Amino acid sequence: MAEGAHFVQVNVNPGVCGFECVIKAWHHEARMIKVAISESKCQHIQRMSAHLRQMTLNELFAPVPRNPAFVSATEAGCHSSCPVPVAVLKAAEVAMGMALPKDVHIRFL
Numbered sequence: 001m002a003e004g005a006h007f008v009q010v011n012v013n014p015g016v017c018g019f020e021c022v023i024k025a026w027h028h029e030a031r032m033i034k035v036a037i038s039e040s041k042c043q044h045i046q047r048m049s050a051h052l053r054q055m056t057l058n059e060l061f062a063p064v065p066r067n068p069a070f071v072s073a074t075e076a077g078c079h080s081s082c083p084v085p086v087a088v089l090k091a092a093e094v095a096m097g098m099a100l101p102k103d104v105h106i107r108f109l
Contacts, residue, residue, distance in 0.1 A: 008095040012087045021045055022083060025091040031057040033092045037084070045084055047076035052088065060092050 004029035007026040014020065021040035028034040032047075033056075052072040064070045069085040078084065093099035 004107070006095060006097075008091045008101065010087055010091045014083050017042065017079075019045060023084070023087055023091045025088070025095040026095070027095050028054065032096055035088055035092060037088070040084075044073075044076045044078045044082070048072045048078060048084070048099060051075065055092065057096065060089065060096070077103055 005092055007024070010023045011036075011048070012021050012023060019040050019042035021042070022038050024036040024038070026034050027067075034054050034056055037045060037052070040046060052068055055068045059066075059068050060070070065091070069088045073082060075084040090099065090104065094101045
């Protein structure tokens with residue numbers, strides 16, 4: 001893995017639902033990422049968190065239908081436009097040293 005892989009924490013403000021959460025991701029083993037989602041009052045995100053504890057490097061870059069973040073979100077009943085699954089993947093990429101920590105924004109004009 002690239003140098004600089006480390007523990008990452010992100011805060012997610014998902015918009016109109018108001019159910020903010022904290023995502024923590026860290027490089028666990030050579031090709032394994034651990035994930036923890038906390039501080040959400042959303043029942044769907046709580047269920048997603050219970051099922052999504054880790055993923056392999058291959059799973060991190062798997063297409064949406066097979067990606068553990070999206071599969072667990074779907075099984076938990078998350079709304080299709082919920083930003084939390086993408087935030088999990090971005091945090092995991094940074095934790096693995098495969099992306100730079102840069103905020104993501106969607107702004108309505």
